[in-house]
Structures are given as C-alpha cells and as structure tokens.
Amino acid sequence: MNTHNRTLVWLRNDLRLRDNPALFHASQTGQGVVAVYVLCEEFVQRHVMAPARLDFIRRHLTLLSAELAELNIPLVLLREHKAMGIPDKLLSLARRENCDGIYFNAEYPLDELNRDRAVADLFQDSGMHFKRFHDRVILPPGHVRNGQGEPYKVFTAFKRRWLQLASERPMDPHPAPPVQPEDTARVHDAGVPLNKLFDQTALRDLSELWPAGEEEALQRLADFTEERIHRYQQDRDFPALAGTSELSPYLAVGSLSPRQCLNAALRANRGQWDGGNPGAETWIGELVWRDFYQHVSVDFPEVCKHKALQRHTEAFPWRWDEDDLNDWRRGRTGIPIVDAAMRQLAQTGWMHNRLRMVVAMFLTKNLRIDWRLGEAWFMSQLIDGDFAANNGGWQWSASTGTDAAPYFRIFNPVTQSERFDPEGTFIRKYVPELKDLPRKQVHRPPPVAGYPRPMVDLKASRKETIELFKQLNQGPNDDA
Ligand SMILES: Cc1cc2nc3c(=O)[nH]c(=O)nc-3n(C[C@H](O)[C@H](O)[C@H](O)COP(=O)(O)OP(=O)(O)OC[C@H]3O[C@@H](n4cnc5c(N)ncnc54)[C@H](O)[C@@H]3O)c2cc1C
Known part of the structure; x- marks a missing residue:
C-alpha cells in the first residue's frame, strides 16, 4: 500500500470524468486520488429524492467506478444516516487512506452549503486542506x-x-484526469459494495428511457x-x-x-x-x-426554507385539499393536457417544460393549492429533480418568486393545449381514454366513459385567484 499523500475527491452531483474541476485539479498533484461518494439517507428523505433519480445515480456510479479504476482512482462508497455525520466519516476516510486534503465541486442549496462548510471546517481544524470548485453553474x-x-x-x-x-x-472545459500512479490505486476499505449501497432506498429503473453515463x-x-x-x-x-x-x-x-x-x-x-x-x-x-x-x-436562502421569495405572498390563502391534490397527482383532473402531462411525469420521470408551467399554474392558480405541495411532488417523481430549478419554476408559476409577474400570470390550460398540441397527439399518447376523440374534441372532451369531468371551473377559479392576489399588500422589499 502506498504512503503518498493522496487527495480525496468527494463526488456528489458531478458524476463524470471530463470537465470535473475537483477531480481534474486533484489529479494534477501526481500523488494519487481517492474518490468517495456518500449516500446520505437524511438528504434522500428530506429532499424527497425520486426513486428514478436514485436509480439513475446508482447506474452512473456503476459506470464511473469502472472508468475511475482505469485511471487508478479507487471509488469508496459510504452510507450515512445524518448529514452532520458526513464530516467525521470523510475525515476518518482521509486519514485511513493517507489523504492530506479534500476537493469537491460546490452545491448551492442551504443544507448542502451548511454540510460542506462543516466538512471544510473539520478538515482545516485537523490540519488538512480543502478546495471548492464551481462546476454546477x-x-x-x-x-x-x-x-x-x-x-x-x-x-x-x-x-x-x-x-x-x-x-x-x-x-x-477541463480534460479528464490523467492516469494516476499504479501504487496509489488501492484502498484499505472500499466501503459499502455498490449492490448494497441503495438497500434502504426505493429505486425505480428507467434505464430504457434514460441510459446512464457520461x-x-x-x-x-x-x-x-x-x-x-x-x-x-x-x-x-x-x-x-x-x-x-x-x-x-x-x-x-x-x-x-x-x-x-x-x-x-x-x-x-x-x-x-x-x-x-x-x-x-x-x-x-x-x-x-x-x-x-x-x-x-x-x-435568497429563504427559498431553501420553504419560503416565498416575494414575502408578501406568504399571506396568500392557499388551499390544502388532499383529494384535489391527489387527482392532480394521478392525472385525473378532467383537463386533458394537465392529465397527459402528469401521466408523462409518472411514466417517464420527466415532463416537458411548457407542461411543467401548465400543470404548476393549474395547481396553484385554478385549484389554489400551495405551490410547496406541487414542488415536493415533482421532486418525488422527477429523474432530473434539482432544488434550484424546481423551486424557481414553482415559485415563478405561483407568482411568489422571481419575475413576479403581476397576479394575472395564469395560463388557461385548454388554450395552451390547443396552441401547443393542436392535433392532440400528446394527449392521446398519455390519456388513452381520449384516443378516439377527433381533434376538435380532444382538448375539451364531452363525457367519456372512464374519464373524469373537469374538476374545476377554469374561468371562475381564475377570477377568484386574481381577486385574492389583489388583496395582498405588496411589501417594500419585494420585486427588486
Ligand atoms: C414547475 C417547474 C419545475 C421544474 N423543475 C425542474 C427540475 O427539477 N430540474 C430541472 O432541471 N429543471 C426543472 N425545470 C426547468 C425545465 O422545465 C427543465 O429544465 C426542462 O424541461 C428540461 O428539459 P430539457 O433538458 O429538454 O430542456 P432544454 O429546453 O433542452 O434546456 C436545456 C437545459 O437548460 C436548463 N433549463 C431549461 N429551462 C430551464 C428553466 N426554466 N429553469 C432552469 N433550468 C432550465 C435545463 O438544465 C435543461 O436541461 C422546472 C420548470 C418548472 C416550470
């Protein structure tokens, strides 16, 4: 076993060799690199990580560990219950594997920033160095x-x-790291075997739609x-x-x-x-x-604490209706384009951007259900779940966030459907109950066996929401 001072590279949402600044710079010391991935059960739960996304990560790790091995970079896999247990785990790994510092690429949501600060502090207090790079932006x-x-x-x-x-x-972009010295390629303990790492976690295999790998x-x-x-x-x-x-x-x-x-x-x-x-x-x-x-x-780290960016909108009287929420989640609202979109999400783990806006506005502006419930549902389903994009998209759609267009930003889902799915091709693909309807009817179907009637009056609910938004007082610090 080598006695070099290797560098520990903590991989997170940067599962690639090329243009990976932390990995690249660590590889330049010529002393060897140990890579580590930590599955944090607290984050999986608290951040409602979708089973499809977790399986996508698992499949990426499988490929990446083989690619790293070819470069003489061992990948250690760890599992930790609590985020605040991670710093100690990483420090003992670094000591055991003869690493004198840790490199990682930054992650920006508040929980991640706090976790990374704790790691950086512990390493520095222990006489080791750390370096943080930016690759996510x-x-x-x-x-x-x-x-x-x-x-x-x-x-x-x-x-x-x-x-x-x-x-x-x-x-x-940074090139892939060069091959490391052969005598730096081994570790005392590779941690949890990959086939056991996700044992406690629900996984969903969508490999046919979303093959993994760089x-x-x-x-x-x-x-x-x-x-x-x-x-x-x-x-x-x-x-x-x-x-x-x-x-x-x-x-x-x-x-x-x-x-x-x-x-x-x-x-x-x-x-x-x-x-x-x-x-x-x-x-x-x-x-x-x-x-x-x-x-x-x-x-604006308050958005990481379930708070609206436009503070005055915190007073908006959102509804919490479990039945309505479930109809939306299951794609049983009676509005074909909304149902097709929600079923696309359920089947593929992904949804088209225009439809994300349509279903988010339908939930928040027509059903008047709290955007936070929609945000969490998306995270629980999306293979591309990303806190910042998802929160930003939900708050934008709910008029509580950036570009807080005045209260009247409300798409009519049926008009959107006629405009962006004019032949009803998308609707028919995901809502087979409507597949035999002619183009003219598919956006506003007559009663069809097995398909629900619209759960809400689009016009009346729109008007009511506008009235309620009007009653909010705009705060002095909003909309800078
Ligand atoms: C309510 C809502 C929730 C969303 N949740 C997520 C999410 O969890 N994860 C996510 O990656 N995107 C999210 N988006 C943004 C956008 O819908 C997706 O990034 C896009 O649909 C991905 O498809 P694409 O890769 O084909 O995008 P393309 O149109 O090809 O765009 C290229 C890339 O640009 C980025 N991008 C595009 N549009 C946006 C946007 N509006 N905001 C931020 N980044 C964008 C994405 O990384 C995307 O892959 C959300 C949007 C809304 C309205």
Missing part, C-alpha cells in the same frame, strides 16, 4: 450583480449582465447540438415533438456540465453568444435560466 453565484452590487430577482436583467460577463471569461450524455448533447438545436426556437414548446434536448437528467446528476453544453451550443452558433441562429441563441438562454435559479438559491 457557468458563472459562480455572487458574480452577477447589478450596478448597486445587488443580486437580480428579474431574469432579463440577470441575463443581460450574465452574457456580458460570461463572454469575457475563458470557457474551456458517454451517453455527451452523445445526446452532440445529437442535439448538431441536429436539433437549429429548430429549438420553433419546436421547443410542442410536447409531442422531440424539440428540446432532454439533457436535464444528465445535468442534474452531473454526467454533463453546463459548460460542456455552452461550448457545444457556441460551436453550433459559430461562436456567437447572442444573435446568430435563433435556436442556438434561445437554448443558450435556457442555460442562463439554469444559472439564474442556482444564484437565487444562494442570494
């Missing part, structure tokens, strides 16, 4: 500020500044940016088309980095950040949305 939180040095709550202004700053910075992710990125990105602008709102990249699961577990996505999009757009092909330009804008919500979760 293109520009790190804190970098995009307005003229007064304040964070943005409005996307368009954030994007303008983001484009200015990002286009001035080098964006080259190679798969890069191939999908190439397919999208070489073939479909140029039609993104036209196709992206139509759920029956494969108009979007469907890369979100890979970005969520980190088998792909946003910087790799940006580089591929820039190549497709002949190096132009703004302008150029409208598809590529719009898609780059989606990567900015992604950064935006990560920044929001750091700048």
Whole structure:
C-alpha cells in the first residue's frame, strides 16, 4: 500500500470524468486520488429524492467506478444516516487512506452549503486542506450583480449582465484526469459494495428511457447540438415533438456540465453568444435560466426554507385539499393536457417544460393549492429533480418568486393545449381514454366513459385567484 499523500475527491452531483474541476485539479498533484461518494439517507428523505433519480445515480456510479479504476482512482462508497455525520466519516476516510486534503465541486442549496462548510471546517481544524470548485453553474453565484452590487430577482436583467460577463471569461472545459500512479490505486476499505449501497432506498429503473453515463450524455448533447438545436426556437414548446434536448437528467446528476453544453451550443452558433441562429441563441438562454435559479438559491436562502421569495405572498390563502391534490397527482383532473402531462411525469420521470408551467399554474392558480405541495411532488417523481430549478419554476408559476409577474400570470390550460398540441397527439399518447376523440374534441372532451369531468371551473377559479392576489399588500422589499 502506498504512503503518498493522496487527495480525496468527494463526488456528489458531478458524476463524470471530463470537465470535473475537483477531480481534474486533484489529479494534477501526481500523488494519487481517492474518490468517495456518500449516500446520505437524511438528504434522500428530506429532499424527497425520486426513486428514478436514485436509480439513475446508482447506474452512473456503476459506470464511473469502472472508468475511475482505469485511471487508478479507487471509488469508496459510504452510507450515512445524518448529514452532520458526513464530516467525521470523510475525515476518518482521509486519514485511513493517507489523504492530506479534500476537493469537491460546490452545491448551492442551504443544507448542502451548511454540510460542506462543516466538512471544510473539520478538515482545516485537523490540519488538512480543502478546495471548492464551481462546476454546477457557468458563472459562480455572487458574480452577477447589478450596478448597486445587488443580486437580480428579474431574469432579463440577470441575463443581460450574465452574457456580458460570461463572454469575457475563458470557457474551456477541463480534460479528464490523467492516469494516476499504479501504487496509489488501492484502498484499505472500499466501503459499502455498490449492490448494497441503495438497500434502504426505493429505486425505480428507467434505464430504457434514460441510459446512464457520461458517454451517453455527451452523445445526446452532440445529437442535439448538431441536429436539433437549429429548430429549438420553433419546436421547443410542442410536447409531442422531440424539440428540446432532454439533457436535464444528465445535468442534474452531473454526467454533463453546463459548460460542456455552452461550448457545444457556441460551436453550433459559430461562436456567437447572442444573435446568430435563433435556436442556438434561445437554448443558450435556457442555460442562463439554469444559472439564474442556482444564484437565487444562494442570494435568497429563504427559498431553501420553504419560503416565498416575494414575502408578501406568504399571506396568500392557499388551499390544502388532499383529494384535489391527489387527482392532480394521478392525472385525473378532467383537463386533458394537465392529465397527459402528469401521466408523462409518472411514466417517464420527466415532463416537458411548457407542461411543467401548465400543470404548476393549474395547481396553484385554478385549484389554489400551495405551490410547496406541487414542488415536493415533482421532486418525488422527477429523474432530473434539482432544488434550484424546481423551486424557481414553482415559485415563478405561483407568482411568489422571481419575475413576479403581476397576479394575472395564469395560463388557461385548454388554450395552451390547443396552441401547443393542436392535433392532440400528446394527449392521446398519455390519456388513452381520449384516443378516439377527433381533434376538435380532444382538448375539451364531452363525457367519456372512464374519464373524469373537469374538476374545476377554469374561468371562475381564475377570477377568484386574481381577486385574492389583489388583496395582498405588496411589501417594500419585494420585486427588486
Ligand atoms: C414547475 C417547474 C419545475 C421544474 N423543475 C425542474 C427540475 O427539477 N430540474 C430541472 O432541471 N429543471 C426543472 N425545470 C426547468 C425545465 O422545465 C427543465 O429544465 C426542462 O424541461 C428540461 O428539459 P430539457 O433538458 O429538454 O430542456 P432544454 O429546453 O433542452 O434546456 C436545456 C437545459 O437548460 C436548463 N433549463 C431549461 N429551462 C430551464 C428553466 N426554466 N429553469 C432552469 N433550468 C432550465 C435545463 O438544465 C435543461 O436541461 C422546472 C420548470 C418548472 C416550470
């Protein structure tokens, strides 16, 4: 066994070799690297991690451990009940395996920040070093500020500044780590075997739809940016088309980095950040949305504590109706596009972006059910569940968050359906009860055996919600 001072690399949602700054920089010391992954049962429960997502992580770890082994980097797997037990576990691993420091890539929700601070403090107090890198975002939180040095709550202004700053910075992805010395390749204890790591956790295998791995992710990125990105602008709102990249699961577990996505999009757009092909330009804008919500979760940590970003909306009289909530969850609302979307989520672990907005507004604005219940349900189902994007999307839809459009931001789900699924192709795919209806009826079906009648009057509920929003007093600190 070696006696070198190796570096411990703590892998989390960055399950890849390429463009992984923590892994890359650790590999540069030439002293060897030990990688570790910790499954924290408290986080699995508290953050309502979907069984589909956990299985996706499991499948990624299987591939990654073999790829790391080829580079002489052993992967240790640990399980821990409580997040606050993690620092001690990592420190004893580092000591046992002769590591003199720990590297990791930052995660931004409050619980994760607190956990990482505790790890960093313990390592430093124990005479070891730690280094934190940024890979989950293109520009790190804190970098995009307005003229007064304040964070943005409005996307368009954030994007303008983001484009200015990002286009001035080098964006080259890091290469994969080089092969490490052979005598650094072993560990005393590899921890919990992979086939036992998820023993206490519900898993859902969606491998046919979502094959795991960095190679798969890069191939999908190439397919999208070489073939479909140029039609993104036209196709992206139509759920029956494969108009979007469907890369979100890979970005969520980190088998792909946003910087790799940006580089591929820039190549497709002949190096132009703004302008150029409208598809590529719009898609780059989606990567900015992604950064935006990560920044929001750091700048406004109250959103990590189940609080509305627009404080005055905390007074909104949300309903807590378990039966209505369950009809929505099961795709039995009687509004075909909402039901098709909710069933897409249940069957595939993923939902088209336009439909995420449609079902979120239906839950919050027509059923008037608390957005936090929808947020949690999404996390429990989504293979791409990501705290910042999910919370941001829910608060945006509920008008409690960023770009807090006035209270009237309410989609009519039927109008959306007629516009974005004009032939009813998507509805028929997921709601077989309606498959024989003609195009004209599929959005507003007559009574059909086995299919529910609309559970709510869309017009009346919309009006009622608007009235209730009007009664809220806008606070002085809102909507900066
Ligand atoms: C209520 C609600 C909940 C959401 N929950 C999540 C979630 O848990 N995880 C998640 O990754 N996205 C979430 N989104 C954002 C968006 O719906 C998905 O990122 C997108 O549908 C993923 O599909 P795609 O990879 O084909 O996206 P593309 O259209 O190809 O976009 C490329 C990438 O940009 C990012 N992106 C795109 N739109 C957004 C957005 N509005 N906000 C943040 N990032 C974006 C994603 O990483 C996406 O993979 C949510 C949106 C809403 C309205």
